[in-house]
Amino acid sequence: xxxxxxxxxxxxxxxxxxxxxxxxxxxxxxxxxxxxxxxxxxxxxxxxxxxxxxxxxxxxxxxxxxxxxxxxxxxxxxxxxxxxxxxxxxxxxxxxxxxxxxxxxxxxxxxxxxxxxxxxxxxxxxxxxxxxxxxxxxxxxxxxxxxxxxxxxxxxxxxxxxxxxxxxxxxxxxxxxxxxxxx
Ligand SMILES: Cc1cc2nc3c(=O)[nH]c(=O)nc-3n(C[C@H](O)[C@H](O)[C@H](O)COP(=O)(O)O)c2cc1C
Numbered sequence: 001x002x003x004x005x006x007x008x009x010x011x012x013x014x015x016x017x018x019x020x021x022x023x024x025x026x027x028x029x030x031x032x033x034x035x036x037x038x039x040x041x042x043x044x045x046x047x048x049x050x051x052x053x054x055x056x057x058x059x060x061x062x063x064x065x066x067x068x069x070x071x072x073x074x075x076x077x078x079x080x081x082x083x084x085x086x087x088x089x090x091x092x093x094x095x096x097x098x099x100x101x102x103x104x105x106x107x108x109x110x111x112x113x114x115x116x117x118x119x120x121x122x123x124x125x126x127x128x129x130x131x132x133x134x135x136x137x138x139x140x141x142x143x144x145x146x147x148x149x150x151x152x153x154x155x156x157x158x159x160x161x162x163x164x165x166x167x168x169x170x171x172x173x174x175x176x177x178x179x180x181x182x183x
Contacts, residue, residue, distance in 0.1 A: 002176060003034045003071045009078025009089040009113075011041040016114040016149040017077040019157045024075055024112065027172045033073065038064075040088055048094040058095065065099035068107060073175045074137075075110040080124030089128070097135050104137040108178045110171050112144035114152065120145030140174035142167055 006028070008021040021037070028035050043060040046052065068074055078089050096103050111128050113121030122145050129139050144167045146152045152159055159165050 001034050002032070002073065003036070004028050004073035004075060004175070005036050005038050005067050005071045006075045007038050007040060007077075009040070009076060009086050011039065011088065015079075016116070016146075016152075017079050019153050020112055020114050020144075020146060020159075021075070021077040023153075023157050023159065024077065024110075024168060024172070027168055028073070028075070028175065031172050031176050033176060036067075036071070038067065040092060043092065045091060045095050048091055048098075053098065057098070061092075061095035061099060064092070065096050065103040068096065068103035069101070071107055072179075073110065074107040075112070075175065076128070077112045077114065078121070078124060078128065080113060080115050080119075080121040083123040084127050085124050085131075093131060093135075102136055104132065104135045106180060107137075108175055108180065109137045109139045110142070110144075110175045111139060112171065113146070114149045115145070115147040116149050118147050120147035138178065138180055140171060140178055142171040142174055144168065144171050 006021050006025045008018045010017045025035050025037055043064045045058045045060050113124050115121045132139050
């Protein structure tokens with residue numbers, strides 16, 4: 001069975017990205033994927049500093065890297081901060097990128113984001129796609145950016161806009177059909 005982990009780049013209460021993460025998780029399950037929902041709150045890591053290597057690598061980084069390596073799909077919904085990525089996401093991915101063997105070469109990655117504004121995290125997603133690709137990940141092409149968040153979801157957390165619903169369908173299809181060929 002195809003397996004997935006889903007993550008949210010915001011750990012704040014009431015996160016709009018968490019709404020999208022939960023929605024996509026549900027859609028992956030409907031597509032027959034065995035999904036494990038993870039919270040970055042359970043993977044605390046100090047700010048990355050090379051001096052912490054190799055003796056003080058957080059156990060969270062080792063554990064999360066292993067989750068990346070052992071699942072077929074990694075889905076991450078993240079906010080945009082100042083046209084870039086939140087420190088939580090950068091710090092987590094920085095630690096993960098130092099783990100061996102590479103945690104980026106097995107899974108197929110899907111990225112998405114929700115913003116309070118109308119630009120719908122396009123810059124954050126561009127940075128994230130670039131970072132992941134440079135680290136060796138295969139990121140599926142769908143650009144799933146949602147914004148403004150205020151009008152985006154119904155009370156059950158489902159997107160209201162037909163175009164966003166279509167993109168969710170599309171990203172789930174890509175995530176379940178693309179493969180690294182068992183690498
Ligand atoms: C430090 C900071 C910087 C932000 N910069 C941006 C930005 O560049 N683009 C944007 O669309 N929203 C920006 N926002 C607003 C976020 O889109 C908004 O806070 C969103 O709800 C965060 O996602 P979350 O609800 O999942 O935590 C920023 C918010 C913070 C706290």
